[in-house]
Amino acid sequence: MKWADFSQLIKFRLTFLVVFSASITFLIGSKVNEQTIHEPINWYNWGLLIAGGFLVTGAANIFNEIIEKDLDKLMKRTMGRPIPSGVMTTGQALIIGMFMGISGVIILFKLNPTAGYLAVFSIFLYAFVYTPLKRKSSIAVFVGAIPGALPPLIGYVAAHPQIDEIGLVVFGIQFIWQFTHFWAIAWVLDDDYKLAGFRLLPTGKRDRISAIIPFIFAVILLPVSLLPTYMGFGGYIIGGVSLVMSLIFMYQAFNLMRTLEIKAAKQLMYGSFFYLPIVQLVLLFDFLGKK
Structure with missing residues (x-):
């Protein structure tokens, strides 16, 4: 092979x-x-x-x-x-x-x-x-978001053997992020998915509601991403980066909701690829910098 x-x-x-x-x-x-x-x-x-x-x-x-x-x-x-x-x-x-x-x-x-x-x-x-x-x-999509968000929790408890508020927050960020991320992919690939009978967009088709719901989750992601700073285990650096990245993510989701175009869905999809690793890396560096 x-x-x-x-x-x-x-x-x-x-x-x-x-x-x-x-x-x-x-x-x-x-x-x-x-x-x-x-x-x-x-x-x-x-x-x-x-x-x-x-x-x-x-x-x-x-x-x-x-x-x-x-x-x-x-x-x-x-x-x-x-x-x-x-x-x-x-x-x-x-x-x-x-x-x-x-x-x-x-x-x-x-x-x-x-x-x-x-x-x-x-x-x-x-x-x-x-x-x-x-x-x-x-x-x-809701069911799949659970195993999709477990890796950061698994990584955390592999080092720190208990599920505490930090572990739940890193799980929560990835859990909420997935909805907008996945529905952007589903929007782009909807024609291909339908060939196999997959029903992954919220309404089953590219319409306004199927664009509004990913935008709602992008909005929810903003306060969730600020939890590390709010709860005190992350500093202002991760707070600032999370705020900027979430606002960009929200704008891209809003653009899809406004235009209903595959081009906008692709931009949101690519934006989601950058969002998570950037936020997680900055959270790590911010965390490592704390005494």
Whole structure:
């Protein structure tokens, strides 16, 4: 199997972003430990988190592709993936997915049982609840937002073994961000999604309501993104960056609501790609700078 095939099988870019998010919050959790129990960053455990997170996320994506193999054949965006294109059999993919999933969960359990349980829950919810629900109702987006927001929480508890207010805030930011992010993608790819019977836009079509709802979530994201500063574990730097990024995000969502154009949806989609890593990185640097 070529790297290109394996990369498509595990959705490498998505997996990379997920692992990046978890690795950032692991360092934030490590800083909390340093401040409370004077324990330095464990870089070995950081590496284990990256490995375990990569394996678990890749496994979830493989299970998703196995379940949707017949639907992937119908969409231009996915028909070239290894399973629908015939490069790989379902059985081969299942073996790879099981190996990656079990190995990743074991690694995360060794780091922290809470991280391991959250990883198992994430795989189950993404592959076996969200995936089949995509063809039935747009409520799938709400269900999918939960496993989509768990990586930063998993990364945090892997370093700081308890779910506290900081962990919940980093989870909340990514949870709310996902709605506007995902609906922007759904708006752009709606024609392709409909070939497979996916119902992902709020109303099932590109209309005003399907643009208003992502804008509402972009508005909600603004106060949520300011929680680190408001609650005192983030400084004014992250507050300022979050404010600016959220206002830009809101403007892009407003532009989609105003024009209902695919071009505006693409701008919002690309804006969402920049929003999350910038906010998470600045939160990390702001957090590391605090004594």
